[in-house]
Amino acid sequence: SDAYGHGLVPVAQAGLAAGVDRLGVVTVEEGSRLRAAGIVVPILLLGPILPEEIPRAVSLELEIPVSDSGFAARIAAAGRRSRVRPAVQVKVDTGMRRFGVRIERAEGLVEELSCNPDLRVVGIYTHLSSAESRDPAARAYTLGQIESFTALLHSLERRGLLPPFRHIANSAGFIQYQEAVTTYPFNMVRIGTLIYGYPEVEAPWTAAIRPVAHLTAPVVALREVGSGSPLGYSRRYRASSQRRVAVIAAGYGTGIPPCAADGGGVWIRGGFAPILGGVYLDHTMVDVTGIAGVEIGDEAEIIGPHIPADRFAARIGLHVCEFLVPALAGAERRFYR
Template sequence: MKNAPTIPPRCWAEIDLAALERNLRRIRQALPPHIRYVAVVKADAYGHGLHPTVARLMHAGADLFAVANVAEGAAVREIGPGWPILVLGPLLPEEAEFAVHYDLTCTVSSFAEVDRLDQVGRQAGRALPVHLKIDTGMGRAGVWHEHAPALAAEILKRPHLSLDGVFTHFSSADCDPEFTDRQRRLFLDTLSRCIGIADRRLLIHTDNSAGLESLAEDGPINAVRVGLLQFGILPHESSLLARVQPDPVFSFHTRIGLVKTVPAGTGISYGRTRVVSRETKLAVLAAGYGDGIPRACSDRGRVLVRGRRCPILGRVTMDQTVVDVTDVPEADLGDEVVLVGRQGSEQISLGEFSHWADTIPWETLTSVTKRVRRIYRTGLS
């Protein structure tokens, strides 16, 4: 069909790319000048959309990118050449040749990975860049810290591997500063015992957004991995993060699909989990858990209608959500409803929305589904 009109969205997310660029600059200003900026863009850039997000971060001056797997790395490489791309997760055996093809840097946690990647490098006729990951207490990927010096020595012996970085992952930077400090000291001690790396120009990184508060200005650490903070979300309260004052990048919207009034005693939605005690004006929203409104928000969450907070009634269903707009008598069919973001003088933060859903902002962002249209605001920062 030629020249078919664009169907207006029933549910959409707005992504403010200018705010993203401002956040990167503010984070840089809050960090020591020698620290390199690793932009973490895994999981479709935390649900913001990989291509527009990465393109803006490239424009804004990110030093390198980090992704979860080879497929994500390949997608970033297609956007622009020249930037180093670190694959944070372990590679499946058949993925190594694609890492070579797309010029990706692989993470190494075991001797078996060293053998496999060295062989792939030999077949490619060049040395493959790798980062050694050290497990300092996360208990996930990474070589256990006691065995890290031996693995580092093995990497340095391999002619078709190039050790370009060493890192660890803090498990509790947002809630346990004592354990984070213990992990940091253990990492630095382990690093000092890795013979042969002191004279190499390596990228040394330990901190994500939550760990920036305890980052030391001196010492070997010369990079940070920034994910959530660049999208305007504070992982926890701290003086450094407060200084950054990031702007929200993401907001979440839908519309009223139906307005009706029901008498007292009416049960709302599946299971009649809520029975109204008064005559109630209802707005049926054109979005549900099939769009990214978590079912856990049932009878707990709030939305903004004409700048006022209105409670969700009953269970959130796949395609619709019912809210009480009795106290907003002017609410009408087609009105915009804000799930996350600002409307008038009121605001619902992503953290508040996630709290109602018994989850964390990371999961909320990556749970907004494909049928939610992303609308990009591309103004100057």
């Protein structure tokens, strides 16, 4: 996801400068970009890869997730051909039902991989499916995931099979279950949206966190629209009174979802300007009636201190990631320290 749209390499470099000692990516290509940028710390592939991607992942010294012995055998074979001993992490399914070996089979797989001289089992992990929820049923499910995975780790420890790195916490899990997911046998967390300023769930200490990304677009046109006049494709909006409309140079082609037309808006010259008529490919119309001094060339804040991405997303019925990632992905980036 290119660091949730924030820029993979600059974010990785900032994290390393702040003391991060391991990184995670979704694809082999992302791992390759980090290696090409001179980053040498361990990099875990968080998602499954295709068999044909194994040789490249091995050559890049990426830690590869494993959930079955057949795939592990392919990794070991690639390692022998390259004369290296690949690092793997065992992905366990404790309830997400997306990737991973089922928990009742995980111990056997760890034992098998640990006996393979061509592999290094450096970690084991699982993913929480509902950590952001405070619903009692969701909390019970999350605690069940934590308890079952913890029991697995203790069983592996008794048998001398416990991998060096053990982790379960995503951002929401870290916030809501901090003690349970950061104390022994856990020794690693996988923080995602939290480091970009979006906690997903509130806690007393998260109030000080601020989003790191601002997204703006210029006003490229201004229109005076009379009462009763239609706006946009299919005349979707009809002015109920005299309105002043600004057109900004951003649309769904640059990552603003069409559903933002229902409740979304931007911040211009100290005021909130709601979207009118729809979000189009490259442009969006907003109502600046009553906002004094708006001119062509003004910057409209789409994401920023006045409109954080999580608040914008909530207004239009999306999770923050569903809005944030595509919105930033299409933007020209400038980085500040």
